[in-house]
Amino acid sequence: MFDKLLIPIEEYINKNYYILFSDHFKKDWFDLLKQYNFSKYVIITDDNVYHFYKNLINQLENELSIAKILIRPAGEEFKHLKYTQEVFEDLIRWEIDRKSCIIALGGGVIGDFAGFIASTILRGIAFIQIPTTLLAMVDSSVGGKVAVNVDIGKNMVGSFYQPKVVLCNIDFLNTLPDKEWICGLAEIVKHSLLNKHVYQNFKNIVWNHPDYKKWDFSLWNQVIYESIKVKAEVVSKDEKESGLRSILNLGHTVAHAIESLTNYKVFSHGEAVSRGLVTALLLSKKKFQLSEEIINEVFKIMQLLKLPLDTADLDGSKIAEHLVYDKKNLHGKIKYIYLEDIGKPVYDQELDINDFLVVWQEQKKLFG
Numbered sequence: 001m002f003d004k005l006l007i008p009i010e011e012y013i014n015k016n017y018y019i020l021f022s023d024h025f026k027k028d029w030f031d032l033l034k035q036y037n038f039s040k041y042v043i044i045t046d047d048n049v050y051h052f053y054k055n056l057i058n059q060l061e062n063e064l065s066i067a068k069i070l071i072r073p074a075g076e077e078f079k080h081l082k083y084t085q086e087v088f089e090d091l092i093r094w095e096i097d098r099k100s101c102i103i104a105l106g107g108g109v110i111g112d113f114a115g116f117i118a119s120t121i122l123r124g125i126a127f128i129q130i131p132t133t134l135l136a137m138v139d140s141s142v143g144g145k146v147a148v149n150v151d152i153g154k155n156m157v158g159s160f161y162q163p164k165v166v167l168c169n170i171d172f173l174n175t176l177p178d179k180e181w182i183c184g185l186a187e188i189v190k191h192s193l194l195n196k197h198v199y200q201n202f203k204n205i206v207w208n209h210p211d212y213k214k215w216d217f218s219l220w221n222q223v224i225y226e227s228i229k230v231k232a233e234v235v236s237k238d239e240k241e242s243g244l245r246s247i248l249n250l251g252h253t254v255a256h257a258i259e260s261l262t263n264y265k266v267f268s269h270g271e272a273v274s275r276g277l278v279t280a281l282l283l284s285k286k287k288f289q290l291s292e293e294i295i296n297e298v299f300k301i302m303q304l305l306k307l308p309l310d311t312a313d314l315d316g317s318k319i320a321e322h323l324v325y326d327k328k329n330l331h332g333k334i335k336y337i338y339l340e341d342i343g344k345p346v347y348d349q350e351l352d353i354n355d356f357l358v359v360w361q362e363q364k365k366l367f368g
């Protein structure tokens with residue numbers, strides 16, 4: 001059982017921070033928050049999280065010198081640049097100062113939005129992440145990317161800004177709606193593919209306990225801890241995504257194209273990533289001879305987790321049109337992450353559209 005993980009951002013040694021784990025909001029965590037001696041705290045959350053966790057928020061309010069609780073409407077559409085001005089003005093009206101701290105209590109939307117506000121208000125004040133979705137625990141609260149959307153693209157305005165600490169309370173998962181599990185699980189599968197040891201452990205857990213809804217704290221603790229560790233190790237070597245960090249986009253190139261083709265309205269991000277991972281495995285077989293045995297094993301894991309593997313009847317050539325617009329592309333070439341083996345991603349590669357079209361047909365034949 002693990003209860004803390006140090007995230008080393010090597011280039012900026014003073015930016016190291018801890019992710020602390022528990023199955024409840026520990027007394028030590030309140031004590032830790034008090035010890036920081038921030039002049040005031042502002043909790044930014046959304047209305048769903050507020051509904052479920054009013055008691056915790058009240059408790060935080062009582063324990064800390066919280067100036068305000070800012071309850072935002074839930075949803076990706078509210079992670080938009082146009083809503084930042086009203087929040088900046090509220091915070092300035094509430095006399096937030098450079099020694100204040102913002103607590104992001106919520107999923108990835110709140111983490112990204114509140115983190116962006118913290119990174120820019122008064123040229124940057126402290127912030128703390130309390131992730132409440134599985135995706136936020138294993139992905140968005142780790143790595144220090146904060147951003148908001150603009151009309152022409154998601155996450156286009158943002159920065160790299162590390163939190164002071166991340167408080168990961170697995171108990172939040174008890175109220176998570178079904179569709180949100182897929183988003184976190186797809187990223188957990190992706191992380192496992194990047195590390196042999198983590199993959200073996202994860203495979204054994206899924207094999208022996210296929211119903212993740214019945215996993216107890218110690219299983220979740222191991223899965224979340226190891227998943228974060230994979231991401232943290234990558235980020236610590238390449239905080240600003242100059243090379244290695246791009247391996248975290250495994251499966252995401254096609255996922256982004258699927259989301260963009262369907263105007264972000266048909267599939268959740270996790271449903272798109274899951275399908276994109278299938279494509280990435282099949283393309284890796286074609287280009288880097290990733291073994292059939294491994295691919296089938298991963299498909300089995302994904303099926304046990306009830307992740308979607310099919311093409312949803314989407315037209316490959318339409319997806320291809322959207323592949324070209326991915327913001328990670330350089331000089332019109334489609335950048336793509338392949339896998340040579342579990343734990344051996346290959347980055348800085350190009351995707352040949354014809355290969356994609358062939359593999360998309362193969363995916364359709366295999367899974368519909």
Ligand SMILES: NC(=O)c1ccc[n+]([C@@H]2O[C@H](COP(=O)([O-])OP(=O)(O)OC[C@H]3O[C@@H](n4cnc5c(N)ncnc54)[C@H](O)[C@@H]3O)[C@@H](O)[C@H]2O)c1
Nearest residue numbers: 048074107108109110132133135136139140145172175176
């Ligand atoms: N910064 C990064 O590195 C990074 C990485 C991946 C994703 N992201 C971003 O994360 C966002 C997606 O995050 P998400 O999947 O957490 O979505 P989200 O924040 O929209 O949360 C999903 C839904 O679950 C609700 N919710 C949250 N916690 C809950 C709980 N414990 N119980 C019940 N309901 C709860 C929310 O109100 C929301 O309706 C996207 O904007 C994406 O761009 C950022």
